[in-house]
Amino acid sequence: MALMVERKDDNGLAEAREHMRRHDLRGRDITDPDVLRVMAQIPREEFVPPEYRPQAYKDGPLPIGGGQTISQPYIVALMTQLLRVRPGDEVLEVGTGSGYQTAILACLAQRVSTIERSPELSVAARAVLAKLGIENVEFRIGDGSRGWPEARAFSRIMITAAVPDVPPPLTAQLAGTGIMIAPVGQGAAQELIVAEKHQGKLIETSICGCRFVKLIGEYGFSE
Ligand code: SAM
Secondary structure, eight states, X not given: OOOSOOOSXXXXXXXXXXXXXXXXXXXXXXXXXXXXXXXXXXXXXXXXXXXXXXXXXXXXXXXXXXXXXXXXHHHHHHHHHHHTOOTTOEEEEEOOTTSHHHHHHHHHSSEEEEEESOHHHHHHHHHHHHHHTOOSEEEEESOGGGOOXXXXXXXXXXXXXXXXXXXXXXXXXXXXXXXXXXXXXXXXSEEEEEEEEETTEEEEEEEEEEOOOBOBSTTSBOO
């Protein structure tokens, strides 16, 4: 996919992006060449408020408004790598946020369907992806804990906010042999889990501890 934003005067952000790829991603345990390639292409600075542009490649979350955050680049890369996205995949993302993770997934998959509770964030994310020329994404506003509004099966599902347990409607929409990744836990810290569907059941593997904002909704947390 040819991205449409190329900046000549980017105040060293292209160098910072390459440093992120080499030091914060490959220098840790991100080894999937496709994930590394895409993370080196997507301009994270486009997804953060203007005052945070200079910090776009610091390896941490940043505020995006409404008490929400764009996730840490390393966590975005790790979750993408663990999801093992392939070119034919239909991906469901719950929690569009800034759209940064959406863009990464869209560069690897056939199609991404992304749902966000905040209308403002969804509209802003759609605008950034349009600016970048990323067209294989379908946006919805709503409670993603209830699944995608229409009956569909997804080969990959990524939940980008903390859930108390994997929401049953999302388990139902995961295709047979599909993979889901989610931060699961009741408290301020959660466990990142990868769940693979076998004969209708989820086999869960715990990866590491993590900290995400809460998914607010019917099968998430109350407000
Ligand atoms: N990965 C995103 C990025 O790179 O910008 C960050 C996602 S942010 C950590 C979690 C997002 O989930 C927030 O934008 C929040 O509004 C959204 N969210 C919370 N509850 C939700 C729900 N029930 N359905 C859909 N989105 C929800």
